[in-house]
Amino acid sequence: xxxxxxxxxxxxxxxxxxxxxxxxxxxxxxxxxxxxxxxxxxxxxxxxxxxxxxxxxxxxxxxxxxxxxxxxxxxxxxxxxxxxxxxxxxxxxxxxxxxxxxxxxxxxxx
Amino acid sequence: xxxxxxxxxxxxxxxxxxxxxxxxxxxxxxxxxxxxxxxxxxxxxxxxxxxxxxxxxxxxxxxxxxxxxxxxxxxxxxxxxxxxxxxxxxxxxxxxxxxxxxxxxxxxxxxxxxxxxxxxxxxxxxxxxxxxxxxxxxxxxxxxxxxxxxxxxxxxxxxxxxxxxxxxxxxxxxxxxxxxxxxxxxxxxxxxxxxxxxxxxxxxxxxxxxxxxxxxxxxxxxxxxxxxxxxxxxxxxxxxxxxxxxxxxxxxxxxxxxxxxxxxxxxxxxxxxxxxxxxxxxxxxxxxxxxxxxxxxxxxxxxxxxxxxxxxxxxxxxxxxxxxxxxxxxxxxxxxxxxxxxxxxxxxxxxxxxxxxxxxxxxxxxxxxxxxxxxxxxxxxxxxxxxxxx
Numbered sequence: 001x002x003x004x005x006x007x008x009x010x011x012x013x014x015x016x017x018x019x020x021x022x023x024x025x026x027x028x029x030x031x032x033x034x035x036x037x038x039x040x041x042x043x044x045x046x047x048x049x050x051x052x053x054x055x056x057x058x059x060x061x062x063x064x065x066x067x068x069x070x071x072x073x074x075x076x077x078x079x080x081x082x083x084x085x086x087x088x089x090x091x092x093x094x095x096x097x098x099x100x101x102x103x104x105x106x107x108x109x110x
Numbered sequence: 111x112x113x114x115x116x117x118x119x120x121x122x123x124x125x126x127x128x129x130x131x132x133x134x135x136x137x138x139x140x141x142x143x144x145x146x147x148x149x150x151x152x153x154x155x156x157x158x159x160x161x162x163x164x165x166x167x168x169x170x171x172x173x174x175x176x177x178x179x180x181x182x183x184x185x186x187x188x189x190x191x192x193x194x195x196x197x198x199x200x201x202x203x204x205x206x207x208x209x210x211x212x213x214x215x216x217x218x219x220x221x222x223x224x225x226x227x228x229x230x231x232x233x234x235x236x237x238x239x240x241x242x243x244x245x246x247x248x249x250x251x252x253x254x255x256x257x258x259x260x261x262x263x264x265x266x267x268x269x270x271x272x273x274x275x276x277x278x279x280x281x282x283x284x285x286x287x288x289x290x291x292x293x294x295x296x297x298x299x300x301x302x303x304x305x306x307x308x309x310x311x312x313x314x315x316x317x318x319x320x321x322x323x324x325x326x327x328x329x330x331x332x333x334x335x336x337x338x339x340x341x342x343x344x345x346x347x348x349x350x351x352x353x354x355x356x357x358x359x360x361x362x363x364x365x366x367x368x369x370x371x372x373x374x375x376x377x378x379x380x381x382x383x384x385x386x387x388x389x390x391x392x393x394x395x396x397x398x399x400x401x402x403x404x405x406x407x408x409x410x411x412x413x414x415x416x417x418x419x420x421x422x423x424x425x426x427x428x429x430x431x432x433x434x435x436x437x438x439x440x441x442x443x444x445x446x447x448x449x450x451x452x453x454x455x456x457x458x459x460x461x462x463x464x465x466x467x468x469x470x471x472x473x474x475x476x477x478x479x480x481x482x483x484x485x486x487x488x489x490x491x492x493x494x495x496x497x498x499x500x
Contacts, residue, residue: 017125019125068125068129069129073129085129086127
């Protein structure tokens with residue numbers, strides 16, 4: 001089963017703030033933990049609401065982000081989205097660790 | 111952040127591990143070695159939740175609430191103040207002494223988005239020219255004898271804030287030119303330095319002088335006036351604010367009675383009449399001092415005319431005599447002469463006194479000096495000053 005992961009980006013790193021990110025990476029990971037598809041979406045402006053909307057319309061299963069406000073964290077959880085927050089580091093290393101099943105909330109990979 | 115930049119303070123927010131948004135104040139400052147080499151930057155993040163609570167209270171206290179006014183002239187000013195606060199334009203405040211120029215400048219700073227920055231006051235009339243230049247613009251070590259270290263100057267201290275120049279009319283012409291350059295390019299050149307510093311400062315200037323008149327007399331630069339005169343606020347004198355006098359009397363009465371723990375009920379009708387009729391040349395400051403004096407002196411239940419400063423009641427009696435004199439059928443020539451005398455200024459009166467004494471002494475200076483109660487040299491100096499040849 002394919003899982004879709006969304007990471008808000010700031011350059012090559014996980015964006016420190018969910019609500020201030022203007023770029024996101026959407027990765028589809030297949031059943032055998034192989035990346036099937038990877039694309040970057042540039043948003044017209046930073047908005048936590050728009051990002052939540054995108055997460056739901058794209059059927060994202062996991063969000064890996066930095067700081068996220070409680071309101072959006074709870075909303076996404078309620079919508080059955082797994083949120084791994086307070087993660088810091090370059091997105092490729094974060095993704096790698098996620099694929100290995102070793103990524104936890106609050107991990108700092110710099 | 112460029113290497114030459116001054117410390118910068120920004121307001122923002124962060125999200126903590128508990129997913130709570132915390133308002134913070136972030137300051138970036140360059141760290142330099144003793145020889146001025148840049149070593150790095152220092153970043154401090156300050157939780158401002160407590161400060162925000164406090165500033166709400168301060169905001170209430172400052173919501174032009176320090177100004178007590180009901181008159182339409184002041185209401186017009188209150189209406190434009192919030193708008194002025196939000197701009198970065200220079201403000202020129204004019205008004206007589208004691209009308210609240212300082213209070214207004216501070217209120218503008220508090221309502222602006224620079225209110226987290228410094229509010230620096232400089233009185234241009236209080237310092238001699240050379241000191242003032244170094245005070246305002248700073249100096250470089252070794253720029254003059256006694257300049258043993260670098261001094262940043264008030265302009266740089268007011269970075270990201272407001273600089274309030276009191277009595278701008280007293281600013282010497284040379285410094286006016288320097289100020290003009292700053293208003294044009296926002297760069298400060300400290301004394302003895304070839305390097306300029308970019309500063310972000312909002313200027314508020316105040317004066318009780320008539321700057322247009324000073325321009326005509328060549329004492330104030332016209333181009334500086336134009337640059338300062340972006341937003342001009344004129345604070346009306348108290349005597350033109352009518353009903354505000356009563357309001358201010360009550361306000362200061364309550365302030366001082368509670369501060370001094372006095373049990374006074376209020377002003378007697380007679381005292382109130384004197385206070386309401388007085389012209390208040392010293393404006394609100396004078397009114398406040400009069401009330402403070404009266405509250406201190408009064409040991410009775412009500413403030414009576416005898417509890418007011420003597421000069422008030424003297425003027426009152428003088429006024430009564432004068433108004434009485436108008437109704438009397440005195441020879442017109444005499445009253446004219448009296449009015450004329452009242453209109454003369456002190457210099458003219460002094461000149462007249464000297465001439466009269468000289469006439470009485472038949473031109474003998476020593477006798478004239480004795481008649482005037484002066485020394486001979488004083489008389490000689492004054493005669494020279496007034497251009498009197500005996």
